[in-house]
Amino acid sequence: MSAAAPGTSKAAHGDVAGKKKKGPGALATAYLVIYNVVMTAGWLVIAVGLVRAYLARGSYHGLYYSIEKPLKFFQTGALLEIVHCAVGIVPSSVVLTGFQVMSRVFLTWAVTHSVREVQSEDSVLLFVSAWTITEIIRYSFYTFSLLNHLPYLIKWARYTFFFALYPMGVTGELLTIYAALPFVQKTGLYSVTLPNKYNFSFDYYSFLIIVMISYIPLFPQLYFHMIRQRKKVLGHAEDYSKVE
């Protein structure tokens, strides 16, 4: 699922009133700041790449190719965030983070990269743009939070932009998977048939359909979770000063 990670992830000196928070040590904080700065920069590169390609070509078509490499690099790099949770330097749930990151990585590699024919689809631009804006805000949010200087604007943006970005991303993702279906069926991509010595079979086409169906229960849950987080975080705007 695309868009903002659910607000369960609080940065070390978070926006919600602190409970007992044994934040990361100084070394971990330094590392995380570097990590988040690099990721912010990376997604800015992708954003700039998209804009420049659009200006150069004059159309929205096929912009994926201009940012394919940095997209793969930085989106895959997000796998480190699972490790951060597992090791404990980020107070988020490993399972939740894992799920989020894996769904992004799945779309990047197992759908867009693997099915060449969908790369020129407009739906790809739709989710890539949604991801780009979301990630730039999210990673700068973490960076500033770690440095204890979170501008209210960033906090506001993180918990407001998702209203549009989330549905935008989900739509782009679903349309892309849907576009990939006929090619997967035709080529039998990633599929295993019987008979074989492991007595196993896997139909990637059916699997993709199941993935699409799973958006129905999952997307509302994540969306409403973000809405609840927004109330909690921004609802206290009167209590806190503008700068954290």
Add this chain to the structure above:
Amino acid sequence: MDALALEATSTKKPANGVPAPAPAKRKPAKKTKKAVVFFEVEILDAKTKDKLCFLDKVEPNATIGEIKSMFHKSHPQWYPTRQSIRLDAKGKSLKDEDVLQHLPVGTTATFYFRDLGAQISWVTVFLTEYTGPLVLYLMFYFRVPFIYASKYDFSTSKHWVVHLACMCHSFHFLKRNLETLFVHRFSHGTMPLRNIFKNCTYYWGFAAWMAYYINHPLYTPPIYGEQQIRLALILFLFCQIGNFSIHIALRNLRPPGSKTRKIPYPTKNPFTWIFVLVSCPNYTYELGSWLGFTLMTQCLPVAFFTLVGFIQMTVWAKGKHRSYLKEFRDYPPLRSPILPFIL
């Protein structure tokens, strides 16, 4: 409050026995009767702190279980097994066997209540989750219509290992059902109702998934043929007997109807000698059985099921091992939770 209770709270005398040299104006207690100080119990909702129930004249030797029954009378929708009664709103649940006067409460005891949700008995859950695989597997084995192509309806596999696998799988789940009915002595009577859906999805889902491939018309028998199947069968049977032996040994640790916990030790049965090295050998043997079945069928879904089951059983074994260590000072140090020396 009656005079005796009032006196008890002010002087903090022990509740049992001492006849009050009463400054109270009541007529003196009969000399032949010991003065009993009744407790009062108030039950508050753990979340809202609302007063849900007030019980007076509660016997000091009343158990939490009895208090739950009393609470149930005033709130019939909360039957005792779904009540969690604690001393602290966020604390641990008190046990049914705990006695009121032995708890750190005054003669007016305040307890917090949390609704555990609809409950279902462990026996019901076990029987349901084990009967599913038994029935489902047989449906695939007999190639009931709409599973495979219609030309295969009600046909039988030409590989004898498929018949063997069906016997083993059916035996395994039949054994589990019989153990549920006649062997196991459960610590808890009930579990939350939603568990039955979760558990049945897991067992029934995996059973259908493996049965589909093993009984498939295009099934491929094990590469190393008879040798592989024979070895697998020996492993499977050995571990089934082992698992059963452990269940019997654990049952014998606990008198009927009790919930006592003791350290299990090896018995005369050689299959229990593994207790020397392992805290939860029932899980060790279960892993072995499924490894045997995987080898016998050479089926990847069976391997997945074995892996997932192993992960879950390891979590349980580690938990049990930790409880043993916490509860018993003299717990044998050589033991590992599930795999000797390894895990």
